[in-house]
Every structure is written in structure tokens, then in C-alpha cells.
Amino acid sequence: MLSRTADHLFWMSRYTERAENTARMLDVNYQTALLPQSEEMALQGWEGLLTISELKSLYLETRGSTIEARDVLDFMVCDESNPSSIASCLGAARENARAVRGALTTELWETQNQTWLELTRMLRQREFARDPAQFFEWVKFRSHLSRGVAIGTMLQDEAFHFYRMGTFLERADNTARLLDVKFHAAQSDYFGMAHLADHDFDFYHWSAVLRSVSGFEVYRKVYRDVITPERVAELLIVRPDMPRSLAACLNEVVNNLVAVANDHSHETLRRAGKLKADLQYARIDEILATGLHAFLTQFLDRVNELGVRISQDFLMPANA
Template sequence: MLSRTADHLFWMARYTERAENTARMLDANYQLALVPQSDEYAALGWRAMLSISELAEIYAAAHPSMTSRDVIAFMASDRDNLSSIVNCLRAARENARAVRGSITTELWETLNTTWLDAQRMLADGVLERDPCEFFEWVKFRSHLSRGVQLGTMVRDEAFYFMRVGTFLERADNTARILDVKYEMLEQHGGVSVQPVAQSLDYYHWAALLRSVSGFEVYRKVYRDVIVPERVASLLILFADWPRSLAASLDELTRIIKHVRNARSAQAEAMIAQLHAHVCAAQIGDILRGGLHLWLTEFLVRINELGSCISRDFLVPLAPEEGPSAEVPLASQGLSQSQSQSQSQSPTQPHAA
């Protein structure tokens, strides 16, 4: 497969997954904001989410205060925020359009309709009326996109590059979603690994689990009260649940074998090492060493892996030619660290 085609497919899937996970983070924080609490603690949740997403400085430059309404608009519908949901959906659609012949008609129509309907819903004021309705819709459209992929695509390289993009993005975002909560706790007095009796904290952890579709899974696996240690264990180590870090790396390890080439030895080794690192981890050791530190290291390694995959399989990033150099759509919306580590072509307007 041409590396340019693979690049478009990879980023089409990543942007779809990113839109879903941004909706999940916003939904969790919005639900938490409805729980009785101090204004300071509510603002801390939004600030932590922006910090973990590496968007705090960009937000602060445009907004003087930290309110739920402003953060939701910034993360969901702001055209100037390249990481917003609406921009991710646009980027996914443009990447799909660029490789229209490599995907099925059903998949193209799904992504195109998602983009058109998103614009209509935002114009109708859904964020002001009921933000949760929009977040649920974004998640549903992402599920639909993956279902159409699985139900209509041939299991060839095109299919596997989409899957690589999906699980690489999911691993990154699951780590960020978990880190948001622990970042809040550390700023508010530290993390306890003992059973939590306070009702407020229970609702916070329950909202986090629901944000990753893990509440019912937690109840089924642990059959006990919600405690931070088990939530972290579920999101990091429980390989039988498809949104955990271990499950995402399991999939990447399996999929990379279908697209390997003469240059991919380093990427395969990095995936194997990161997979082994996660599978060998014990949640007690992770928490004693500091979960935030562990997740930060994981995010660095997953971004390095993304950079390596880009070098080995996709379109390499041309050297910057100065501040006016064009930013390709595929790399728009990445955090600063991600944009430095992912490789895209600056010559095309839609991703690669």
C-alpha cells in the first residue's frame, strides 16, 4: 500500500477515536459539575482536563475565566481549537475523502453524514440546550464508524492501518482520562488507595467509569464499592476490557504483524516493549511510585511509538521551513508533544 494512502486511513481512524474520547472527557466533567461542590473544586476539574490535554495555555489566551460553558464550547465547537470535536470530525471526513477508493461506500457515508450532522446540531444550539445529548451522539457515531469498518471492510492493509490508528489513539486518550482524575486529587490533597466512603468522591469515580463505558464492567469484575486502586487497575491492566491500556496494546501487537515491512523492526520492538511493560505492571507498584508519573511516562512512550510508526509506514514529516510553514490537517489538533513526534506531509491540505 502507498504510504500516503496508509497515512490518510491511519489519521481518519485516529481523529474519529479522538473525537469520541474528547466527548467522553467532557461528559465526565460535565456530570461531575452537576454534583454539589465548591466552585473552586469544579473549576479544578476543568483545569485538570485542559492541562492533561495540553490545551490550558491556548484556552487561557482566549478565555479570562474557567467556566463549564466556556470549556465545553472550546473543546467541542471552537473552530480555532484544532483539537475540538468539530475539527476532529472534519479532519476524519477529509482524510476519508482523500482515500475514497480505499474505503467502502458505507464507511464514507457514515463519516460524511457525521460531519454534516455535527454542523447542524451545533448550529441548532445543542451545546447550550443539552451538552450530554451531543456527547452521546459523538460516541454513537464513533461506534457506528467502527462497526461499519468491521462489517464492510476487507481484512487487508487498509483495514489494519485504520485499526492501528484507532488503538494507538485509544491508549493515549484512556491514559489522559485517568490522569485527569488523579491530577485533581493530587492538587486537592493527594490520592487514597483505601475504600472511599464520601459520597462526593464516589460520584466522581462513578462518572469517570461511565465516561469510558466502564461502570458496569467494574461492577461485574469487582462486585464491590468503587475505590481508586481498582479503577486504575481496570483502565490500565484489565486486558479483557477493550478500552484498557493493556487491551489496546494487545491489539497493536497483533495488528502490526499484518502490516510489517522491511523498515518496521523498530516499531515492532517498541510495541512489544511497551506491551510487556504494561502487562508486567502491578497496580500497587504503580500507585506507590506515583500514578501521574507512570501515566506521563506512558504517554511519552506511546507518542514515541506513534512517531516511529509514522517513520516506518506513513508519510514522513518534512523539515520545518519557518513559522509560516503549512500545517497538514493530519497533524492539526495534536498536542505540542504529539505534533513533534508524529510525522505528516506538509504538502497536502487534508492529512498526508
């Protein structure tokens, strides 16, 4: 298929997934900010979100030197100068869909277009400011709807594989960032478990993290025990049966890479397979012993490199 068509499909899915995961990160911060804690600790959570999202410098440039929860929410939801805001992501997803309208099913195009139209109405009426939690649920629902329509209506050819590849590459990146936001705040290089266990709100903190990735019921089913930070990390990193875990995402990336492999993609497939194997045979106690923040930082670097290589192998037009 044409590289520009693959590129639009790849980025359409990535931007839709990014909007969903931005909503998830904001939701978990919004929920945990409601717990009893000092004002300084609450603001550290919002600053950590900006730092891990690599948006702190842009925020300070556009919003001034003070980090406030309301400003961060506005910056991450509707500020079009922020390329990773929900408004920017859903707008970019719609534009990529429009560019390859002929490669999409009618149902998928209408879903993407309707999402954008509803979003503009909601932002104009400031609905998210009145009830942020409900707005975040709407963003997640529209992403689920788009993904379900794609699976249910698209021919499972190369276009479908690029769509899916973009989804899971973006999900891997964002799940790692979400984990880092919460564990980095708890000084996760030494994991701080003895310190965390002393807090009354510990259960609510980690249950909010699990709910943000639709993992609370899954955790209860798998572990049938109290929620602990190390098991949250295990569920979201190494368990291949958890849909939003890093291991599950890399399994899907590799499967779709295999389906579209060409003469130039051997090295990209090798690196993706190595990252998949590293997660497949990893043990959470070893990861925590060496430092979770360091592990996630290295993982993000490798995922970003993989995205660049996929672009070079498949999405950028070959030089004449």
C-alpha cells in the first residue's frame, strides 16, 4: 500500500489512543488529588504529570511559572498550542482520517468525525470544567468506540495492521508514562514501599491507578488480595493477559509488524522482538531491585526508537 496511506492510518490510531491515555493520566491525577494530602504533595502530582509527558517547559512558557491543577487540566485538555492535549490529538486523528477517507469504512470515518464535532461542542460549552471525571470517561468511550468499529468493519489487510500497530505502540508508551507518573512521585527508584504502607490513602491511591487503566477488576481476579504497589507494577508491565500491560502491547506490535514485514524491516522486527522477549522473561522483583524509574525510562527510549524505525521502513516515501 502507499506509504502516505499507511502513515495516515498509523497516526490516526496513535492520536486517538494518545487522547484516551491523556484522559486516563488526567483522571488518575484528578482522583488522587481528592484524597487527604498536603497541597504541596497534590501539586507535585500535577508537576510530575507534566514532566513525564515532557510538557513542563511548554507549560511554563505558555502558562507562567506557577503550576496549578486548574491550569494543568486546561492545558492538557483544550489548549491547541499543546500538541498532546486531548483537543489537539482528536483534531489530528480526524485530519488523518479525512486524508485517507477512501481507505476507511463509512462507519469508522463517521465515528472519528462525530467525535471531533462533539468535542468542539463540549469544549465550547466548557462541559469538562463542570465535571472533569465525566469528560474523561467520554474521551475513553469514544476511543473504545473507534477501536471497536475499526475491528468490526475494516478488512484485515495491511491498512488494518498499520492501524493496530499505531494503537499498541502508543499504548505501550502511555502505559509506561502513567506508571512512571505515580511511582516516580513515590520515589520509586527505591520503591518506597515501607513509606507508602504507612499512609491511610495507599489503597485509594493504587486503586485509582488501576481504575485509570481499567484494571481494578482484573487485579482482584488475578491476585485476590490487598492492592500493593509491586503487584500493580507486575500487572501493568509483565503480564501478557492484561490488555494494557507493556508485555501485551509489544506482543501486538510484533504480530502486526510480522504481517507487514518487507525487505527493509528485518532490523526493526529484530529490535521489536528483543523488547518483547525482555518483557516476556522479565521478573518484577528484578525490575524493582534495579529501579522502576530507570527501567521505564529505558523502555520509553526503546519504544520511541522503534516508532522512528517503523516510520523509516514503512511510512516515509523512499528517496528517488
